[in-house]
Amino acid sequence: MTYQTILTERRDSVLLIRLNRPEALNALNSTVAQELIAVTAEADADDSIGCLVLTGSEKAFAAGADIKEMQPLTFQDVAVTDKFSEWSLFTNRRKPIIAAVSGFALGGGCELAMMCDFILASDTAKFGQPEIKLGTIPGMGGSQRLTRFVGKSKAMDMVLTGRMMDAAEAERCGLVSRVFPAVDLVEEAVKVATVVAGMSQPVAAMAKEAVNRAFETTLAEGLLVERRLFHSTFALEDRSEGMAAFVARRPADFKNR
Numbered sequence: 278m279t280y281q282t283i284l285t286e287r288r289d290s291v292l293l294i295r296l297n298r299p300e301a302l303n304a305l306n307s308t309v310a311q312e313l314i315a316v317t318a319e320a321d322a323d324d325s326i327g328c329l330v331l332t333g334s335e336k337a338f339a340a341g342a343d344i345k346e347m348q349p350l351t352f353q354d355v356a357v358t359d360k361f362s363e364w365s366l367f368t369n370r371r372k373p374i375i376a377a378v379s380g381f382a383l384g385g386g387c388e389l390a391m392m393c394d395f396i397l398a399s400d401t402a403k404f405g406q407p408e409i410k411l412g413t414i415p416g417m418g419g420s421q422r423l424t425r426f427v428g429k430s431k432a433m434d435m436v437l438t439g440r441m442m443d444a445a446e447a448e449r450c451g452l453v454s455r456v457f458p459a460v461d462l463v464e465e466a467v468k469v470a471t472v473v474a475g476m477s478q479p480v481a482a483m484a485k486e487a488v489n490r491a492f493e494t495t496l497a498e499g500l501l502v503e504r505r506l507f508h509s510t511f512a513l514e515d516r517s518e519g520m521a522a523f524v525a526r527r528p529a530d531f532k533n534r
C-alpha cells in the first residue's frame with residue numbers, strides 16, 4: 278500500500294514508520310490518522326514484523342492535531358463523527374509500538390506518543406499539551422494518559438498553562454523511558470525494537486496486554502489478568518524453549534518471533 282503522509286521502512290523484523298508532513302511539522306490530519314491505523318493493522322497481520330517504531334523528523338515528532346483542518350469545524354461536526362474516537366483502533370494493536378520522539382510533540386503529537394507502548398526521546402524533545410492556548414482542551418487522551426504517566430500535579434500544570442516540558446524533565450517524571458542524543462535517536466530506537474522483536478511474539482503481546490491493564494482497571498483485577506496471561510504462556514512452545522535454554526545455558530531460539 279502507498280501512503281501520502283507516512284514513510285515506512287523495514288529493518289529486518291522491525292517496521293520503522295516516519296510521519297512525513299514536513300510542511301506542517303507533521304501535524305496530524307485525518308489522512309495521517311487513517312494511514313497510521315492502516316499501517317499498524319497491516320503490521321499486526323504480518324508475522325515477519327515483531328515490533329514497530331513510530332518517529333517524526335528531527336524538528337518535530339508531531340506539532341499536534343492539524344489546526345487548519347480543525348479550524349472550520351462546528352460542534353456538530355466533531356460531536357456527530359465522535360472526532361478522534363478512531364484512535365482506539367491504533368491503541369488496540371497487538372504488536373509493541375515504540376515512539377521515538379525528537380523535537381516537538383505537542384497536543385495530538387504528545388497524545389500520539391503516549392498511545393504508543395513506550396517513549397524514547399532525543400535530548401531535543403519538547404512535550405506539551407498547549408490546546409488551552411487555542412481555546413480547547415486535549416481530545417486524543419492527553420488529560421487522561423498524561424495524568425496516568427506523570428501524576429495529577431504535573432499533568433494539571435501542563436494542561437492548564439500549555440507550557441512545554443524538555444526531555445530531561447520528561448525522563449525525570451516518567452513520561453519517557455530513555456533519552457538519546459538527537460542524531461542517534463532513530464538508530465537507538467531500532468536497536469531497542471530489535472530486542473523486543475527478538476522475543477516470542479505471542480508472549481510480547483501478552484506482556485503488552487498485561488501492562489496496559491494497569492491503566493484500565495483496579496489492582497485486584499489487573500493482578501488476576503496478569504496471572505491468567507502468565508498461566509497462558511505455559512501453553513506455548515516458546516515458554517518451554519525459554520526456560521529450557523536458560524537451564525542448558527544457551528540462548529533461547531523462539532519459534533514465534
Ligand code: HXC
Nearest residue numbers: 300301302304340341342343344345383384385415416417
Ligand atoms: C497545522 C501546523 C501545526 C498544527 C505547525 N503547523 N503546527 N499546521 N497544525 N498543529 C504549521 C505552521 O502553520 C507552519 O505552516 C509550519 O507548520 C511551520 O510552523 P511554524 O509555526 O512556522 O514553526 P515554528 O515557528 O518553528 O514553531 C513551531 C511550533 C508552532 C512552536 C511547534 O508551529 C506551534 O505552536 N504549533 C502549534 C502547536 C499546537 O498548538 N499544537 C496543538 C494543536 S491542537 P505555514 O504554512 O503556516 O508556514 C491539538 C488538539 C488535539 O493537538 C485534540 C483536541 C482538539
